Amino acid sequence: MNIILLSGGSGKRLWPLSNDIRSKQFIKIFKKDDGTYESMVQRMYRMIRTVDPDATVTIATSKTQVSAINNQLGEDVGISIEPCRRDTFPAIALATAYLADVMHVPSDEAVVVCPVDPYVEEDYFTALKTLCDRAASGNANLVLMGMEPTYPSEKYGYVMSDICEANVRHGDTTEGGVGNTATSAQQMLVENQEADASLLDEATQQMLVENQTGDLFAPVLSFKEKPDLETAKSYLAQGALWNGGVFAYKLSYVLDKAHELIDFTDYNDLFNKYDTLTKISFDYAVVEKESNIEVMRFSGQWKDLGTWNTLTEAMEEPVIGEAILNDKCEDVHVINELNVPVLAMGIKNAVICASAQGILVSDKEQSSYIKPFVDKIDDRIMFSEKSWGSYRVIAVEEGSMTVMVTLNPGHGMHYHSHKLRDEVWTIISGNGTAFIDGVACEVKPGHVLTMKAGQKHKVEATTELKIVEVQIGDEISVHDKIKWV
Amino acid sequence: MNIILLSGGSGKRLWPLSNDIRSKQFIKIFKKDDGTYESMVQRMYRMIRTVDPDATVTIATSKTQVSAINNQLGEDVGISIEPCRRDTFPAIALATAYLADVMHVPSDEAVVVCPVDPYVEEDYFTALKTLCDRAASGNANLVLMGMEPTYPSEKYGYVMSDICEANVRHGDTTEGGVGNTATSAQQMLVENQEADASLLDEATQQMLVENQTGDLFAPVLSFKEKPDLETAKSYLAQGALWNGGVFAYKLSYVLDKAHELIDFTDYNDLFNKYDTLTKISFDYAVVEKESNIEVMRFSGQWKDLGTWNTLTEAMEEPVIGEAILNDKCEDVHVINELNVPVLAMGIKNAVICASAQGILVSDKEQSSYIKPFVDKIDDRIMFSEKSWGSYRVIAVEEGSMTVMVTLNPGHGMHYHSHKLRDEVWTIISGNGTAFIDGVACEVKPGHVLTMKAGQKHKVEATTELKIVEVQIGDEISVHDKIKWV
Numbered sequence: 013m014n015i016i017l018l019s020g021g022s023g024k025r026l027w028p029l030s031n032d033i034r035s036k037q038f039i040k041i042f043k044k045d046d047g048t049y050e051s052m053v054q055r056m057y058r059m060i061r062t063v064d065p066d067a068t069v070t071i072a073t074s075k076t077q078v079s080a081i082n083n084q085l086g087e088d089v090g091i092s093i094e095p096c097r098r099d100t101f102p103a104i105a106l107a108t109a110y111l112a113d114v115m116h117v118p119s120d121e122a123v124v125v126c127p128v129d130p131y132v133e134e135d136y137f138t139a140l141k142t143l144c145d146r147a148a149s150g151n152a153n154l155v156l157m158g159m160e161p162t163y164p165s166e167k168y169g170y171v172m173s174d175i176c177e178a179n180v181r182h183g184d185t186t187e188g189g190v191g192n193t194a195t196s197a198q199q200m201l202v203e204n205q206e207a208d209a210s211l212l213d214e215a216t217q218q219m220l221v222e223n224q225t226g227d228l229f230a231p232v233l234s235f236k237e238k239p240d241l242e243t244a245k246s247y248l249a250q251g252a253l254w255n256g257g258v259f260a261y262k263l264s265y266v267l268d269k270a271h272e273l274i275d276f277t278d279y280n281d282l283f284n285k286y287d288t289l290t291k292i293s294f295d296y297a298v299v300e301k302e303s304n305i306e307v308m309r310f311s312g313q314w315k316d317l318g319t320w321n322t323l324t325e326a327m328e329e330p331v332i333g334e335a336i337l338n339d340k341c342e343d344v345h346v347i348n349e350l351n352v353p354v355l356a357m358g359i360k361n362a363v364i365c366a367s368a369q370g371i372l373v374s375d376k377e378q379s380s381y382i383k384p385f386v387d388k389i390d391d392r393i394m395f396s397e398k399s400w401g402s403y404r405v406i407a408v409e410e411g412s413m414t415v416m417v418t419l420n421p422g423h424g425m426h427y428h429s430h431k432l433r434d435e436v437w438t439i440i441s442g443n444g445t446a447f448i449d450g451v452a453c454e455v456k457p458g459h460v461l462t463m464k465a466g467q468k469h470k471v472e473a474t475t476e477l478k479i480v481e482v483q484i485g486d487e488i489s490v491h492d493k494i495k496w497v
Numbered sequence: 498m499n500i501i502l503l504s505g506g507s508g509k510r511l512w513p514l515s516n517d518i519r520s521k522q523f524i525k526i527f528k529k530d531d532g533t534y535e536s537m538v539q540r541m542y543r544m545i546r547t548v549d550p551d552a553t554v555t556i557a558t559s560k561t562q563v564s565a566i567n568n569q570l571g572e573d574v575g576i577s578i579e580p581c582r583r584d585t586f587p588a589i590a591l592a593t594a595y596l597a598d599v600m601h602v603p604s605d606e607a608v609v610v611c612p613v614d615p616y617v618e619e620d621y622f623t624a625l626k627t628l629c630d631r632a633a634s635g636n637a638n639l640v641l642m643g644m645e646p647t648y649p650s651e652k653y654g655y656v657m658s659d660i661c662e663a664n665v666r667h668g669d670t671t672e673g674g675v676g677n678t679a680t681s682a683q684q685m686l687v688e689n690q691e692a693d694a695s696l697l698d699e700a701t702q703q704m705l706v707e708n709q710t711g712d713l714f715a716p717v718l719s720f721k722e723k724p725d726l727e728t729a730k731s732y733l734a735q736g737a738l739w740n741g742g743v744f745a746y747k748l749s750y751v752l753d754k755a756h757e758l759i760d761f762t763d764y765n766d767l768f769n770k771y772d773t774l775t776k777i778s779f780d781y782a783v784v785e786k787e788s789n790i791e792v793m794r795f796s797g798q799w800k801d802l803g804t805w806n807t808l809t810e811a812m813e814e815p816v817i818g819e820a821i822l823n824d825k826c827e828d829v830h831v832i833n834e835l836n837v838p839v840l841a842m843g844i845k846n847a848v849i850c851a852s853a854q855g856i857l858v859s860d861k862e863q864s865s866y867i868k869p870f871v872d873k874i875d876d877r878i879m880f881s882e883k884s885w886g887s888y889r890v891i892a893v894e895e896g897s898m899t900v901m902v903t904l905n906p907g908h909g910m911h912y913h914s915h916k917l918r919d920e921v922w923t924i925i926s927g928n929g930t931a932f933i934d935g936v937a938c939e940v941k942p943g944h945v946l947t948m949k950a951g952q953k954h955k956v957e958a959t960t961e962l963k964i965v966e967v968q969i970g971d972e973i974s975v976h977d978k979i980k981w982v
Binding site for chain 2: 027348350351352353355356362366369371373374378379382385388389414438440457478484
């Protein structure tokens with residue numbers, strides 16, 4: 013299976029765990045069997061490998077996320093880097109060209125495209141494989157995954173398929189009719205989510221099962237924009253499915269479309285002229301114009317964890333990090349990335365999150381309105397994952413910034429210099445080799461290195477290396493960095 | 498006026514703003530006219546000076562608080578240092594001897610003793626002066642201040658005075674009777690705190706006023722231990738007053754008592770044998786055994802700000818530090834000492850407090866039950882005020898601790914060394930002179946000094962000096978410090 017994972021987003025809505033560099037898919041909140049935590053992107057990557065160990069996974073993303081991806085998934089993962097933001101059609105075209113020209117995937121093979129950030133279970137990946145196989149072997153140009161709605165959401169587009177429309181029109185007992193009955197039964201479930209499935213008579217339950225296996229694919233009749241609540245309800249009554257932006261196609265199909273719309277020769281050419289491309293979504297440029305398109309029903313778990321409210325629902329335990337909750341707390345989730353404790357007393361229905369970026373204390377329902385407030389907050393990056401490790405700002409004073417730098421074993425930073433600041437490194441643990449203006453020097457705890465503005469420097473870690481870096485200068489900025497080969 | 502301010506307490510109940518070093522009286526939360534904040538001890542010291550610019554103020558406290566007192570009040574304040582904790586009788590005896598032998602206050606002068614941490618207004622200090630004058634010129638050996646109760650509290654002891662007992666017994670219209678009527682009127686106020694004073698008829702109000710001026714002093718009949726609620730109500734019905742631990746006496750009186758109970762010659766002798774003294778409270782050793790004792794009624798504001806609930810009531814504005822509250826927050830107080838923002842959304846009746854020590858998010862009512870939880874939390878000191886400035890831990894890693902050190906202009910730390918750790922100083926702002934093993938060196942931003950374990954070092958600030966100090970060693974402890982002259 014070939015997969016393109018779309019990894020975007022700036023992640024304001026999960027502040028302070030996300031920032032302009034760390035999007036929500038990189039937050040480690042999912043507990044693994046070994047007690048450590050993994051992020052959405054790590055979870056999805058691991059699950060793909062479980063279902064299909066030979067899958068070719070390519071992550072389509074912006075430059076800013078490359079370090080975090082390499083940090084979390086290693087250096088072997090394929091990355092199609094968007095030089096700048098140009099919406100989903102250019103991004104998918106570029107990633108498809110990457111697969112064809114860089115990964116040498118034959119153009120009659122199929123690829124499945126999906127966002128990296130929904131919360132899903134293993135059955136989702138099995139379904140992705142089915143979707144991909146259908147695109148490879150079927151007759152449709154595009155095969156979309158349609159998620160069975162669990163509620164009349166206003167935040168998704170909807171897919172109307174041949175089955176649902178037919179059902180509503182005829183209401184008969186042909187194959188379409190079975191679908192109709194099944195859809196109505198699902199509707200009952202939706203409208204009364206507390207209801208036990210046993211309320212459905214056996215025949216209906218049986219029909220549901222048959223429908224799920226029998227009518228897996230159907231031609232798409234139309235797409236509906238994000239509706240209001242009443243319209244959403246009527247869509248559900250018609251058996252409509254959510255459009256989750258998950259679809260599969262043969263490489264040749266999207267390459268042809270790309271050549272129709274963009275003048276380019278191959279991947280490198282497309283990459284180099286990427287900033288000249290018009291911003292346009294894949295839905296608008298391709299999906300909505302395609303008549304030979306199918307939808308595949310998916311009834312498994314598929315959740316957007318885009319708000320604190322939904323994210324905390326997916327947490328296996330109420331606390332990550334150091335925290336004490338007294339017994340008068342109810343429905344409280346704490347994520348504490350600082351190294352001092354959180355104490356919560358008598359708090360209800362709330363999320364508490366502390367990171368180097370800031371501290372959020374929010375009623376869960378209120379947390380979905382966070383964005384405008386975060387927009388007001390100074391967006392200085394206080395922590396970041398790099399390909400070689402991570403850094404965390406530990407003190408900001410006028411004319412200086414102090415940073416805890418951690419290098420992973422065997423990794424090193426790029427050779428670089430700064431124009432406007434001096435730096436002092438104090439090694440606090442581990443060992444490695446530092447280079448200053450071409451002179452190498454072994455480093456170990458207690459060693460101090462000073463770099464004046466303009467001096468080229470880097471360090472390579474033999475074992476995990478921790479350094480307290482004091483930056484001193486009138487204008488300290490992440491943009492003051494010159495890279496050297 | 499001579500005043501001894503008792504400054505004690507470890508301050509667990511206001512965690513994370515207080516810690517084992519910073520007791521509640523040093524927390525800066527009271528806004529001054531110039532927009533800066535002052536602590537309880539600063540507020541009290543300033544108010545004493547306003548009422549009596551010539552007052553001799555001596556603070557009786559433990560060694561651990563001396564640095565914070567010098568930092569907040571300057572070097573000129575008199576401090577009677579208790580070498581170890583021995584309860585209030587030895588502490589007051591020592592401070593009294595300090596006044597007599599060090600400050601050379603004549604032994605027939607009076608002194609007033611009061612805790613440093615109640616929240617009071619200026620009328621309190623006028624009352625202290627009246628109390629002190631009465632002790633100097635009156636016949637009683639001890640003159641106590643009795644606070645008019647505002648509710649039947651279970652956490653104070655009560656003072657039964659001649660007036661109230663007499664009133665209850667006779668209920669006539671003599672002078673005692675006026676007291677009785679007044680007391681009943683006050684009782685009405687207590688029982689219906691929402692009631693407007695205008696509900697009292699004019700004659701009663703007049704009597705109240707007359708009583709307050711007329712019956713300012715009265716002999717004490719008895720003391721009552723902290724009662725349960727029902728008993729407290731009955732005390733209020735008898736016109737009892739709270740015993741707030743505020744009293745005045747002639748120096749000679751307590752010096753005589755001290756010589757009766759302790760074998761010592763003068764202040765220095767008492768100081769040197771302090772650790773051999775028996776722990777005993779002043780109430781038990783002196784007050785409860787004294788028959789010639791008066792109480793002075795005080796009806797002004799007198800509040801214990803010992804819990805987050807009461808402390809936040811005294812805050813002039815809901816937020817100190819960087820914080821954003823959305824409009825769905827109700828009755829929320831935020832104190833944020835960190836340099837990253839707090840965002841609160843939809844939170845009600847809560848206090849949020851963030852410091853280098855930790856983060857508290859508590860329902861206000863629940864906050865009074867904080868102590869056992871704080872007892873469970875690692876009590877590593879993360880910030881402290883020193884006589885020369887302050888320090889704040891900014892990172893803790895295995896084998897190292899990084900500290901932001903700030904020296905006030907013109908101040909310097911003691912010459913010292915450490916056995917088990919090396920230190921690296923990076924100067925980030927200001928200038929001054931450092932000394933390492935006797936060698937002086939001017940320092941300015943960008944300078945780096947390294948001290949190996951065993952090397953004596955200190956620094957003196959010319960202007961405000963900020964230093965990032967990296968401590969490196971297997972056993973890092975505040976106790977690993979050798980002072981040199």
